[in-house]
Amino acid sequence: MTIHHVAQRxxxxxxTVSRAFTTPEMVRRDTRERVLRVADEVGYxxxxxxxxxxxxxxxxxxxxVPDLGNPLFPAVLxxxxxxxxxxxxxxxxxxxxxxxxxEVNLIKAMAKQVDGIVLCSSxxxxxQRRAVESLTxxxxxxxxxxxxxxxxxxNADGMRQAVEHLAALGHRRAAYLAGPQASWSNRERRRGLxxxxxxxxxxxxxxxxxxPRFEAGLQAADLVLATDVTAVLAYNDLIALGVLNRLADRGxxxxxxxxxxxxxxxxxxxxxxxxxxxxxxxxxxAGRAAxxxxxxxxxxxxxxxxxxxxxxxxxxxxxxxxxxxxxxVSAGSNGRAARGxxxxxxx
Amino acid sequence: MTIHHVAQRxxxxxxTVSRAFTTPEMVRRDTRERVLRVADEVGYxxxxxxxxxxxxxxxxxxxxVPDLGNPLFPAVLxxxxxxxxxxxxxxxxxxxxxxxxxEVNLIKAMAKQVDGIVLCSSxxxxxQRRAVESLTxxxxxxxxxxxxxxxxxxNADGMRQAVEHLAALGHRRAAYLAGPQASWSNRERRRGLxxxxxxxxxxxxxxxxxxPRFEAGLQAADLVLATDVTAVLAYNDLIALGVLNRLADRGxxxxxxxxxxxxxxxxxxxxxxxxxxxxxxxxxxAGRAAxxxxxxxxxxxxxxxxxxxxxxxxxxxxxxxxxxxxxxVSAGSNGRAARGxxxxxxx
DNA sequence: TCCCAGACTGCAACCCTTTGCAGGAAGTTG
DNA sequence: CAACTTCCTGCAAAGGGTTGCAGTCTGGGA
Numbered sequence: 001m002t003i004h005h006v007a008q009r010x011x012x013x014x015x016t017v018s019r020a021f022t023t024p025e026m027v028r029r030d031t032r033e034r035v036l037r038v039a040d041e042v043g044y045x046x047x048x049x050x051x052x053x054x055x056x057x058x059x060x061x062x063x064x065v066p067d068l069g070n071p072l073f074p075a076v077l078x079x080x081x082x083x084x085x086x087x088x089x090x091x092x093x094x095x096x097x098x099x100x101x102x103e104v105n106l107i108k109a110m111a112k113q114v115d116g117i118v119l120c121s122s123x124x125x126x127x128q129r130r131a132v133e134s135l136t137x138x139x140x141x142x143x144x145x146x147x148x149x150x151x152x153x154x155n156a157d158g159m160r161q162a163v164e165h166l167a168a169l170g171h172r173r174a175a176y177l178a179g180p181q182a183s184w185s186n187r188e189r190r191r192g193l194x195x196x197x198x199x200x201x202x203x204x205x206x207x208x209x210x211x212p213r214f215e216a217g218l219q220a221a222d223l224v225l226a227t228d229v230t231a232v233l234a235y236n237d238l239i240a241l242g243v244l245n246r247l248a249d250r251g252x253x254x255x256x257x258x259x260x261x262x263x264x265x266x267x268x269x270x271x272x273x274x275x276x277x278x279x280x281x282x283x284x285x286a287g288r289a290a291x292x293x294x295x296x297x298x299x300x301x302x303x304x305x306x307x308x309x310x311x312x313x314x315x316x317x318x319x320x321x322x323x324x325x326x327x328x329v330s331a332g333s334n335g336r337a338a339r340g341x342x343x344x345x346x347x
Numbered sequence: 348m349t350i351h352h353v354a355q356r357x358x359x360x361x362x363t364v365s366r367a368f369t370t371p372e373m374v375r376r377d378t379r380e381r382v383l384r385v386a387d388e389v390g391y392x393x394x395x396x397x398x399x400x401x402x403x404x405x406x407x408x409x410x411x412v413p414d415l416g417n418p419l420f421p422a423v424l425x426x427x428x429x430x431x432x433x434x435x436x437x438x439x440x441x442x443x444x445x446x447x448x449x450e451v452n453l454i455k456a457m458a459k460q461v462d463g464i465v466l467c468s469s470x471x472x473x474x475q476r477r478a479v480e481s482l483t484x485x486x487x488x489x490x491x492x493x494x495x496x497x498x499x500x501x502n503a504d505g506m507r508q509a510v511e512h513l514a515a516l517g518h519r520r521a522a523y524l525a526g527p528q529a530s531w532s533n534r535e536r537r538r539g540l541x542x543x544x545x546x547x548x549x550x551x552x553x554x555x556x557x558x559p560r561f562e563a564g565l566q567a568a569d570l571v572l573a574t575d576v577t578a579v580l581a582y583n584d585l586i587a588l589g590v591l592n593r594l595a596d597r598g599x600x601x602x603x604x605x606x607x608x609x610x611x612x613x614x615x616x617x618x619x620x621x622x623x624x625x626x627x628x629x630x631x632x633a634g635r636a637a638x639x640x641x642x643x644x645x646x647x648x649x650x651x652x653x654x655x656x657x658x659x660x661x662x663x664x665x666x667x668x669x670x671x672x673x674x675x676v677s678a679g680s681n682g683r684a685a686r687g688x689x690x691x692x693x694x
Numbered sequence: 695t696c697c698c699a700g701a702c703t704g705c706a707a708c709c710c711t712t713t714g715c716a717g718g719a720a721g722t723t724g
Numbered sequence: 725c726a727a728c729t730t731c732c733t734g735c736a737a738a739g740g741g742t743t744g745c746a747g748t749c750t751g752g753g754a
Contacts, residue, residue, distance in 0.1 A: 002709090002710060002711090003710065003711065003712095004710085006393075012733075012734085013733070013734045013735080014710090014711075014712095014734090015711095015712080015713080015733070015734060015736095016732085016733060016734075017711095018711060018712055018713085019712090019713090019732095019733090022711095022712075022713095024711095026731090026733090027732070027733075028731080028732060028733090031732080031733085045455070045456075045458075045459060046710085046712095047400075047457075047459050047510060047711070048460055048711095049397075049399050049400055049405065049460065049709095049710080049711095050396075050398035050400055050709075050710035050711045050712090050739090051710080051711055051712070052396050052710095052711090052739095053394075053396055053397055053400065053710080053711075053738090053739045053740065053741090054710090054711055054713080054714090054739050055712065055713095055739090056739085056740065057600075057713085058396065060439075062462075068421040068422070068424055068425040068428075069421070069422070069425065069614070071421070071712090073421075074415040074416070074418070074420075074421040075415070075416070077440070078416065078442055081440060081441060081442055082442070085441065085453075090439050090456070090457065090460065091439065091440055091441075091443070092407075092437050092438065092439060092440075093424070093427055093438055093439075093440040094427060094428060094432065094437070094438075095428055095429070106432075108392070109392075110437065111392075112392060112394050112395060112396070113407075113437065114395060123697045132746080147699050187574060194540060214614065214618060231601055239614075241618050244618075246617055248620065267416070268588075268618070269620075271561060271588050271589075271591075271592055271615070271619060272594065272615075272619050272620060273619060273620035283717070292579070298615040311624045334727080339561065346461055349739090349740055349741085350740065350742095351740080351741095359703075359704085360702060360703065360704045360705080361704090361740090361741075361742090362703070362705080362743080363703060363740080364701085364741095365741065365742055365743085366702095366703085366742090366743090369741095369742075369743095370720075371702090373702075374702070374703080375701075375703090377704060378702080379705085393741070394739090394740050394743095396740080396741090397709090397739075397740035397741040397742090398740080398741055398742070399709090399741090400708090400709045400711095400740080400741075400742095401708065401709045401710095401711090401740090401741060401742050401743080402741085402742070403709085459751065482754085516703060523707090547726095614752095644747060
């Protein structure tokens with residue numbers, strides 16, 4: 001079913017059919033109605049590829065995430081996809097498996113078929129980013145980049161809330177299980193941690209970096225137990241969940257002997273035992289916002305406007321049962337920091 | 348960067364550039380190398396939309412899932428996307444929010460931009476399916492449909508394993524928490540349950556239907572406690588996780604007082620407390636298989652072959668700590684089935 | 695030396711829409 | 725009644741590729 005079939009059956013030219021869809025006010029009422037009726041009857045829909053060829057807009061947007069196995073990203077994806085659909089755009093999805101080179105390749109491959117790409121927790125270096133930024137409009141989520149639209153989360157404030165919570169409970173010594181070094185979120189969480197640590201007097205040692213996965217949490221838990229901390233701040237919920245599991249296996253009671261705090265607020269943080277205290281970050285909202293910013297940018301771009309819109313969303317500590325006052329005598333303490341741990345100082 | 352720029356710089360015609368990419372054996376070695384070198388230098392990549400316009404193939408495939416919030420689907424998606432990428436195809440993703448009408452609309456909207464669509468746990472009625480099947484090649488995952496490629500899972504056998512496990516532990520009476528009525532998986536799981544029930548003598552009452560979500564599990568747990576069963580078989584892990592949570596809240600020990608079995612084998616089933624006994628179904632493998640079947644079909648189609656390939660993947664009961672022998676005297680029993688429960692008989 | 699096959703390459707049409715431009719009809723104004 | 729507007733519609737080009745067909749060039753056989 002092409003535009004010509006419809007044109008023929010409605011006894012008009014293809015141009016008129018086209019206009020009936022794209023600029024309805026340009027065609028006389030009865031003509032338009034006849035065309036649309038015929039189009040509906042035969043199930044005609046404009047071919048977007050052909051349209052895109054001439055208009056330069058594909059009505060597609062790309063979305064690239066590091067790992068669909070981390071529920072954080074499906075959540076962002078869900079928001080983004082819903083918002084895109086609302087604007088009558090379709091979304092291309094790709095998963096990089098936390099691999100920055102693959103990310104670059106995916107951008108190159110997608111660039112021509114989309115109007116822009118939303119990059120979620122991009123792991124690209126600045127150099128890599130510059131190599132692709134001219135290919136298609138890029139929007140970043142959970143990563144700060146100059147001169148393009150970005151959707152951020154106030155990670156530092158989230159960490160402040162978490163550390164203040166621990167301090168209020170009486171903790172004096174905590175461990176941070178670091179995330180990927182290429183992650184902006186990790187850098188920001190460390191930064192927030194450092195300043196909250198100074199402000200509250202809670203000492204924080206850093207372990208890792210760890211892959212942002214459950215398995216890494218299992219591994220991390222043992223390292224934590226070799227130190228004398230009474231609380232653990234994990235880079236994300238997946239790691240925290242791993243810690244919870246391994247601590248249970250080792251017979252360490254949470255929260256009585258050890259407090260654990262996650263980050264992200266994935267659904268499962270509420271479903272485990274004990275329910276995990278975590279810092280909730282916006283996920284679907286971030287996805288929606290990113291698509292919105294991208295679409296706005298594209299609109300304005302045609303008007304010659306510049307980019308650089310930034311939206312920062314708040315975080316909220318969700319206190320559940322994985323945190324409590326520290327034990328009188330710290331359990332499992334061996335009196336000194338384990339090998340591999342180090343004071344959290346400057347980068 | 349169009350094919351003409353490259354042609355000009357390589358001092359050949361556009362046709363030759365095109366052939367250098369699509370039918371390299373048709374162009375002389377040194378010409379081809381020159382063309383490809385130039386193309387690489389200027390960063391040229393064929394515009395797939397333009398190519399698709401004339402070849403009729405888009406090198407895109409669609410994937411539609413009911414709910415990205417259920418980790419089952421991101422897992423399938425991950426497999427599908429990886430396999431598609433391997434075949435140099437991109438994937439369009441959409442989420443229906445468990446809504447069959449939206450599913451139909453999404454198929455219509457996608458049809459023109461893809462070579463085929465993979466439908467995951469489709470909720471469409473037969474009538475709806477027939478209304479869209481001519482739009483574009485459809486492949487189904489987790490749903491049986493005649494004459495098109497499908498990837499199935501042996502749900503009935505999974506249920507057999509689960510029920511035999513319960514029977515072996517000594518359970519005589521269990522509840523099934525049913526899933527969505529439009530779900531093929533739910534029908535198959537019920538069927539397997541019925542026959543396993545007969546074979547083992549374990550009585551099974553059915554509750555529900557429930558939405559395949561955590562919250563529904565919370566709700567279901569109370570209904571279960573109002574019956575005299577000693578074990579619960581949930582439609583899926585999300586519901587089982589909800590049951591686990593609510594039982595813990597109500598002070599019912601799992602597995603001592605109540606055994607709980609999930610279905611799907613999502614990652615989180617292993618991370619909760621107690622770790623959930625569940626029936627593992629292939630997820631990434633199913634996604635990969637679906638894409639493979641679809642691509643094969645498309646290849647053969649051009650050769651005039653027919654469709655209908657079917658791949659059935661096995662299931663595996665993963666025994667963890669949420670199942671054990673029933674208590675001597677069934678806890679919370681009130682001697683009769685709750686209102687709303689009914690014997691599991693025919694449909 | 696001539697003819698022919700085989701290997702390459704270029705021309706031009708085509709895929710499906712959109713859109714600038716121009717033409718025709720109807721209505722308005724002087 | 726002539727001269728403009730205004731409104732609507734069609735023609736044709738364009739957008740970036742692919743591909744059937746025909747032409748050029750080369751090498752080999754007679």
